[in-house]
Amino acid sequence: MKKIIKNGTIVTATDTFQADILVKNGVIHLIGENLVDQDAEIVDVNGCYVFPGGIDPHTHLEMPFGGTVTKDDFETGTIAAAFGGTTTVIDFCLTNKGEPLQNGIKTWHAKSKEKAVIDYGFHLMIGEVNEAVLNELPSIIENEGITSFKVFMAYKNVLQADDETLFQTLVTAKKLGALVMVHAENGDVIDYLVKKALKEGKTDPIYHALTRPQEIEGEATGRAATFTGLANSQLYVVHVSCADAARKIAEARENGVDVWGETCPQYLVLDQSYLEKPNFEGAKYVWSPPLREKWNQDVLWNALKTGQLQTVGSDQCSFDFKGQKDLGKDDFSKIPNGGPIIEDRLSILFSEGVKKGRISLNQFVDITSTRIAKLFGLYPKKGTIAVGVDADIVIFDPSVERTISAETHHMAVDYSAFEGMKVTGEPISVLSRGEFVIKNKQFVGKLGAGQYLKRAKYNEQLQVQENKSVPI
Ligand code: URP
Ligand code: ZN
């Protein structure tokens, strides 16, 4: 059904203006003043902001990891994402060495197809580069539209790839038109430090952070950036947690290397002291890279403000405190890494970022949506408000004050990483391709309504569906 969204302030990565939006056939058909259409449902948004739907470039839904499986799947995870104002997720498809990459892709399609309530795409993990992998990749790009590869430089003996694999992936990605993503930490040094700590009887959650110092995140980030320059390729560093890594990205960019950096809400508002909470509660705050000393937060905010870091992803990777995190009760290295963030990404960035004057309103849209769409081959179909693009729209009330809590969140886990945090601003209604998924804070979407997104190659654009000159 057609809809006219009225009385809102439209915010894009570049502009803020008052206008109505006519949505028809799932796309934005017209933007203008005082739009009229007899057949359209009128959606009066009463002075709220109207943002392009958030795009989360970094999720791990129903992912086997750390001896268990992440609690939120494509059903609970995408519902929670929608409540939080996200209308697209790009999830990491894991692969196993020695097996066709297609096996991993089939598994991920099976996990998502009947469940996702918003649109989704996949990044593909590369654990090895050999003839079989090189033979498979061109068709994965062309037919699956998977145009980003993920290489882990950490998690030794599990997901970690060696430098040769990373370099070959960068060379191959350049040839094929893909963006390489890295988890940048030096897994070998971490492995040594973890074993040493455990031998010394240091088993508490805080040692997770103390065995992953920021210098080795900086080192791995710099190494990946150096390889990228050598290969004349393109790199996206996920979950940048600290000053050392942010500085390496800034340096590479100053030298003309095509490197991009993502940080996450947890690194912007939480710090290392959370790992010292009593009664093993520190386990709730175990991420890799770890939460850092508080002073790093200013560096990360500043990097977002000045464009040295360009995006914020959630790194949604949720585990229950009881029954999952406690796998590491006697050994911090067995605590499953990751946390529930998918629902809170926009709220935290708006409240802590825009409201506190650290980033502008338009930067907020760029960092959570537009830039991500551009980097991952979804623009302009996703990531902006313009005629002809998908009507993925968030109606956001900037004045609501509320407290984040596991009692009220929609993720499937038994705790919130931001329990008790007061935020200003909240998504009220969310549309995916013109249909309400969230309406007046109620879920009204449909399981399986989310579509799989084939993405354009790096630096290419998707075609939008409508001819922009078509009248009403
Ligand atoms: O601790 C984290 N970040 N868990 C998710 C997996 C990853 O490394 O992104
Ligand atoms: Zn139309």
Ligand code: ZN
């Ligand atoms: Zn990672």
Ligand code: ZN
């Ligand atoms: Zn991750």
